[in-house]
Amino acid sequence: MSRRSYNSAQVQEYWQHAWDREDVYELTETDDPTYVLGMFPYTSGTLHMGHVRNYAITDAYARYRRMCGDDVLHPMGWDAFGLPAENAAHERYTDPESWTDACIDQMREEMETLGFGYDWSREITTCEPEYYRWNQYFFRKFYEEGLVEYKAADVNWCPDCETVLADAQVVETDDGDVCWRCSTPVGRRELDQWFLTITDYAEELLDGLDDLEGWPDSVREIQRNWIGKQEGATVTFDIDGEYDTGRVEAFTTRLDTVYGATYLALSPGHDLARELAEEDDDLAAYIEDARTDDVAELSGVETDATAINPVSGDEIPVYVGAYVLEDVGTGAVMGVPAHNERDHAFASEHDLPVRQVIEPVDDHRVDLDSEPFTGQGMLTDSGPYDGLASAAAREQILDDSDAVETDTTYRLRDWLISRQRYWGTPIPVVHCEDCGPVLVPESDLPVELPEFVQSRGNPLEESTEFVETECPDCGRPAERETDTMDTFVDSSWYFLRYLSPDLDSAPFDAETADETLPVDVYVGGEEHAVLHLLYIRFFARALADVGLLDTREPVERLINQGTVLHSGEKMSKTKDNVVSPHEYGAETTRLFVLSAAHPEQDFEWTARDVNSSYDLQQQLYGMVAEFTERAVVREQRQSHDEYVAREIDRTIQAVSEHYDRFRFHRAVSEIRTLAALLRQYREFETPHEAVYRRGLSVLARLIAPIAPYLGEEMWNMLRGEGLVAQADWPEPEHEVGHADIERRIVEQLRDDVRDIVEVAAIEDPAEIDVVVAPDWKYTAYEIAREADETDALVGKIMERESMQAVGTAAQRYAADLQDRQQELRPVLDPEAELALLERASWLLGDEFETTVTVRQASEGGEFADKAKPGKPAIHIE
Structure with a gap:
């Protein structure tokens, strides 16, 4: 490789070996480390750009914290179970285990190529019996704690995957509910x-x-x-007739509308609906169609039953309707068409009466034939409650009626974990005709998967050796449960297994977990908000309640990474717009995905911006290579050396703050700015050896978390001690508390000079004089900044004797400050501003190839009158 050209592919193997040799990423001290974690990947076979962005974020932060002196835990593992592996194996005439192992090998190699610094000694794979044994262990613990139920239920069914789906795995679209994995329309089954x-x-x-x-x-x-808490009341309706289900409870958040109920609607799975269907063939057929999701949402059937409104005494018809969900609320709806949108739509479809019982309190008018009035108001046509406001009426009805009780419901449903697939954790249950479902004893765990047999349905059902067993309780012949667990069970606790991956006596070391948790930083996609991210919160609480864990909230800080777009759309194989992470080189890709935008923002992949990242690497490498090849430097320190030294300190501070806040794009911007300054400094005059070397050393360390191979190369050429991955994070040598102010003053000065040169059409400036403001202006400025806006500012400033001595000029300046009081920003004191401008004057001299003189006010003559704090006067010959 040329000493002036950088190619990460030529050096990455060497530095990987060096990191492994020094055990850079292996955590040995586990006393409350900084725990940095990316959501572990599903074993799909290749890394995509979403993976790269996620893991580049965690890797950069983990490297930064390690250089800051933290003990860092940064592990990686594999979410290895799941239906896609079965499908992929079927397409390739292999088995899921072989396919998964091959995918893991490929993905691990790609991660190493990208320079991700993981503690591979803690690697876990969820499809290994040593891991899923503990899924089964947790199932037993939760069962004993009363957190597991086995029941018949109408469930979401994906006909393509041939398995049930939890509610969170059903995606609502304009065309109906579809499977989160394959987008097939979802139906219903009772299982x-x-x-x-x-x-x-x-x-x-x-x-x-x-x-x-x-x-x-x-x-x-x-x-x-998603949890969907609703506070309201349960209204109990008596059913007229001889039925086993003689009463029906309906939940409502709008008890004030109870007089407007014109029907009672039941879900197709409601007990009364099933009872009525026994004597009504049409109703039975409808319920069967509804169960398989073969009916329209607003469809329904009127039954022979009627219900008695316990508050109004009205007798209303009972319907069975598909829009009423069995597992939401009580599975029954008090239909109030005049004041509920869904009830209004159902009533319109079935020609049911619409009775207004709430009137708006303003001039709002509603045509109830076309839409309901859903707001609060005053009751009307509501018997003794006429004239009451909605809130008052609800309280009064609660007090008056024994058939009404306060209630709270949640949209959240219990987590359905059964899957009719092979490639998952076997549920540790044996079904016995005499004993019912019986847990497999803990001593017999893990219940391992048998050899894979290709079949259309559930392969476990085809394995006689697996299915046929003995009841653990009575010893009689029995059958194993053939459902496997939802793979989100695997990922609900994997962050705990990383803490003690080789422990055989328990799923994790409780003492280590209590010291380490919560995870300090967790990075992943927002799309997991009600899947993985809700489940890990539940799991932590459940583990705490069975005595295995103290921490109930597992993650302290969550970072959602945005999407990488190409041609305006998310990268996807189906859209044929995927860019391979290795197409542009490992380090260019890393640098680009971190510098393009804030981690939580989407960004567009463009070749131009990728090339910019490539160019930055070449510039940084080239600067160090040139310096180490022929270091022509001087020893005597000058004022402009001090400016560069302080800019190095300012950059350290700014980049550190950006790393802490995951603003890697801004950190890269600061690195670019410092690199540009150092190049200008080198070309302006022979640089001071210590200042320039320190600048390059700082650049090597600042870029190392984002581009680790490049950082190591730069550090090595500079003869840095050890590996940059283990080097100390740079610290400022000077106080940089006013860094933002100083940068603003210098940049404003440079912009002002450029404007003057352009407007005055000065082609070749002979000299530039810069004059700072007199001391009294700084005094007046600070009085104005500290004063309340209600103060008479001119008088407040002029009451000072020093201002009175200045006279009219001070009064005019005070008036100007009063007009701009809300715009006044912090400035330096006159001595500090003068010193800053003297240190920075070389920038103007270099840019305009002329002499620059910085003067204090007493030397500035008439120009001093034009100067203001933070905005010196400028005169150009």
Whole structure:
């Protein structure tokens, strides 16, 4: 490789070996390390750009914190179970395990090529029995704690995947509900299924969101809406007739509209609906169609039953309607068409009466034939409650009626974990005709998957050796459960297994977990808000309640990475717009994805911007190579050397703050700016050896977390001690508390000089004089900044004797400050500003190839009158 040209592909193997040799990324000290974690990948076979962005974020932050002196835990593993592996194996005439192992090998190699610094000694793979044994262990613990239910339920069914889906795995689209994996329309089936009762934690999960200050507001809001807490009342309707289900409870958040109920609607799965269907063939057929999702949303059937409104005494018809969901609320709806949109749509479809019982309190007019009035108001046509406001009426009705009780419901449903697939954790249950479902004893765990047999349905059902067993309780012949667990069970606790991956006596070391958790930084996509991110919060709480863990919130800070776009669309194989992470080189790709935008923002992949990242690497490498080949330097330090030294310090401070806040794009911008300054400094005059070497050394360390191979090459050429990955993060040598102010003053001065030269058409400036303001102006400026806006500012300034001595000029300046009081920003004191401008004057001299003189006010003559704090006067010959 040319000493002036950088190619990461030619050096990456060497530095990977060096990192491995020094165990740079292996954590040995586990006393409360900084835990940096990216959502581990599904084993799809190749890394895509979303993976690269996620893992580049965690890797850069982990490297930065390690250089800051932290013990850092940065592990990696594989989300290795799941239906896609079965499908991929089927397409390739192999088995899921072989396919998964091949994918892992390829993805691990790609990660190493990209320079990701993981502690591979902690690598986990969820499809290994040593891992999923503990899924089964947790199932037993949760079962014993009452957190597992086995029940018949109408479930979401994907006919293409041939498996059930949890509610969170059903995606709502304009064309209906579809599978989150394959986008096939989802139907309904009734099956005996296993559930984790996440609803037991609905209130705690909701309340806990308020404490997750390190999480994006968008994720917290998504979870808040998914939990869907609703406070209202349950109204009990008596059913007229001889039915086993003689009463029906309906939940409502608008008890004030109870007089407007013109029908009672039941879900197709409601007990009364099923009872009525026994005597009504048309109703039975409708319920069967509805169960398979073969009916329109607003369809419904009127039954022979009627219900008695317990508040008004009205007798209303009972319908069975598809829009009423069995697992939401009570599975029954008090239909109030005049004041609820869905009820109005159903009533319009079935020609049911619309009775207004709430009137707006303003001049708002509503045509109830076309839309309902859903706002609060005053009651009308509501018997003794006429004239009451909505809120007051709800309280009064609650007090008056024994058939009404306050109630709280949640949209959140229990977590359905049964999957009719092979490639997952076998559920550790044996079904016995005499004993029912029986847990597999802990001593018999893990229940391992048998050899794979290709079949259309569930391969486990085809394995006689697996299915046929004995009941652990009575010893009689029995059958194993053939459903496997939802793969989100695997990922709900994997961050704990990283802490003690080789432990055989427990899923994780409890003491280590309590010292390490919560995860300090977790990076992943927002699309997992109500899947993985909700489940890990539930799992932590459940583990705490069975005595295995103390921490109930597992993640302190969550970073959602945005999407990488190409031609305006998300990169996708189906859209044929995928860019391979290695197409432009590992380090160019890393540098680009981190410098293009804030981690949480989407950005467009463009060849021009990628080339800019490539050019930056070449510039940084070339600067160091040139310096080390022929270092022509001087020893005597001058004022402009001090300016560069302070700019190095300012850059260190700014980049450190950006790394802390995950603003890698701004960190790269600061690095570019410092590199440009150092090039200008080198070309302006022979640089001071210590200042220039330190600048290059700082650049090597600042870029190392983002471009680790480049950082190592630069550090090595500069003869830095050891590896840059283990080097100390640079510290400023000077106080940089006013860095932003100083930069603003210098940049404003340069812009002002450029404007004057352009407007006055000065082609070849002979001399530039810069004059700072007199001291009294700084005094007046600070009085103005510290004064309240209500103060009579001119009088407040002129009451000072020093201002009175100046006279009219001070009064005019005070008036100017009063007009601009809200715009006044912090400035330096006159001595500090003078010193800054003297140090920075070389920038103007270099740019305009002329002499620059910085003068204090007493030497500036008439020009001093034009100078202001932070904005010196300028005279150009």
